[in-house]
Amino acid sequence: MDDIPTPLPAVPIRFMDRFRAFIRARQLAYRTEKTYCLWVREFIRFHGARHPETMGAEEVNAWLSHLANNRNVSVNTQKTALNAVVFMYHQFLGRELGKLQFTNTTQARRLPTVFSHDEAMAVLSNMQGTHKLLASLMYGSGLRVMEATRLRVQDVDFSEQCLFVRETKGDKWRRTLLPSSLTEGLRNQVEFALALHRQDLDDGFGEVYLPNALSKKYPNAARSPAWQYVFPAHRLSVDPRSGVRRRHHIGEQQVRRSVNAAIRAAGIRKKASCHTFRHSFATNLLKSGTDIRSIQELLGHNDISTTQIYTHVIGSHQRGISSPLDP
Structure with a gap:
C-alpha cells in the first residue's frame, strides 16, 4: 500500500x-x-x-x-x-531565501525510451491475466502504472469508450481513450471486482480507501460499488492510518515485476519499464498524425513542452527524411 x-x-x-x-x-x-x-x-x-x-x-x-x-x-x-x-x-518555516546562486546541472534531459508497436505487443504476449490487462491499459490508454492500478469502477465509461483518470500525478483529472480491444476484458474485470466487493460486504467488510477525506464528506461512499477498485488486491489488509481492515488495489510493484519479466522474455534489450508503455502510446499517436495538443490532453501534461519531447523521439527518418547515402 x-x-x-x-x-x-x-x-x-x-x-x-x-x-x-x-x-x-x-x-x-x-x-x-x-x-x-x-x-x-x-x-x-x-x-x-x-x-x-x-x-x-x-x-x-x-x-x-x-x-x-x-x-x-x-x-x-x-x-x-x-x-x-x-x-x-x-x-x-516562513523564511525567504532570497536569490539563490548555485551551479546548474549540465546533464541534459534524456529522450524517453519507447517500444515499437511490435515490441510492445511482444511484451504483452509474454504476460497474462490481470497484469496483462493493466499493461495493455498503459499502452492503449497512456496510463501511468499508479493510475492503472488505482482505477475505480466509476472511472470506466463503456458507453463513451473512455477512462476518467482521477488519482493522478498532481491530482489533475483527465479523460483518455479506452481501446475497443480491451472492452470485453475490462468488463469482465469490473464484474469480478464487484463480485468480490459483494463477498466482502457479506463478510462484514467492503470499505475502500477514499482520497482527500471524502469518507467524512460522504460516509457511505466507501461501501459504494462505484468507488471500488477495478483491480482489487487478492487479500484484505489493515489500513495503517485507521486500523480498518479493507481491500486495497493491486500493488504497483507486482505489476512492475511482471512487466520487467515480460520485457526480458521478449528479448528486448532497451532500458524499458512500465512507463515505456506510456511513452510508446504518445509516440504512436504522434506517428499516426494526432496533433500534439490532443496528445498533451490525453497524457495530462501541464506544459506543452513536456509533450513536445516526443517529436524528437520519433526521429527524422519517421518524418519522411532520408539520408543522402540511401538510394
Whole structure:
C-alpha cells in the first residue's frame, strides 16, 4: 500500500513529523510528500544533521551545487530538490531565501525510451491475466502504472469508450481513450471486482480507501460499488492510518515485476519499464498524425513542452527524411 500515508503522532514534535503534517494540511499528493521529505532529509544530512532553522541560502546553494558537480543529477532532479527545500523554507518555516546562486546541472534531459508497436505487443504476449490487462491499459490508454492500478469502477465509461483518470500525478483529472480491444476484458474485470466487493460486504467488510477525506464528506461512499477498485488486491489488509481492515488495489510493484519479466522474455534489450508503455502510446499517436495538443490532453501534461519531447523521439527518418547515402 505505497500510496497510503504513514500515520503521524497526534501532536507531532520531531521536525520531519511536523513537516509531514504541514504538507498533509495542504492536501498535497502523498507522492509529493514522500519526494519532498526525501530531499529535505538529503539536505539535512549533507550539512551534518544541522537543523534547517540554523541554515539558509548559503547552505542551500552549496547543496544544490553538490548535486550538480558531484552527483551529476539531471536537470529535473535538481529542480525537484530545489522545489523541496524552497517549499520547506518559504511555506513551512516562513523564511525567504532570497536569490539563490548555485551551479546548474549540465546533464541534459534524456529522450524517453519507447517500444515499437511490435515490441510492445511482444511484451504483452509474454504476460497474462490481470497484469496483462493493466499493461495493455498503459499502452492503449497512456496510463501511468499508479493510475492503472488505482482505477475505480466509476472511472470506466463503456458507453463513451473512455477512462476518467482521477488519482493522478498532481491530482489533475483527465479523460483518455479506452481501446475497443480491451472492452470485453475490462468488463469482465469490473464484474469480478464487484463480485468480490459483494463477498466482502457479506463478510462484514467492503470499505475502500477514499482520497482527500471524502469518507467524512460522504460516509457511505466507501461501501459504494462505484468507488471500488477495478483491480482489487487478492487479500484484505489493515489500513495503517485507521486500523480498518479493507481491500486495497493491486500493488504497483507486482505489476512492475511482471512487466520487467515480460520485457526480458521478449528479448528486448532497451532500458524499458512500465512507463515505456506510456511513452510508446504518445509516440504512436504522434506517428499516426494526432496533433500534439490532443496528445498533451490525453497524457495530462501541464506544459506543452513536456509533450513536445516526443517529436524528437520519433526521429527524422519517421518524418519522411532520408539520408543522402540511401538510394
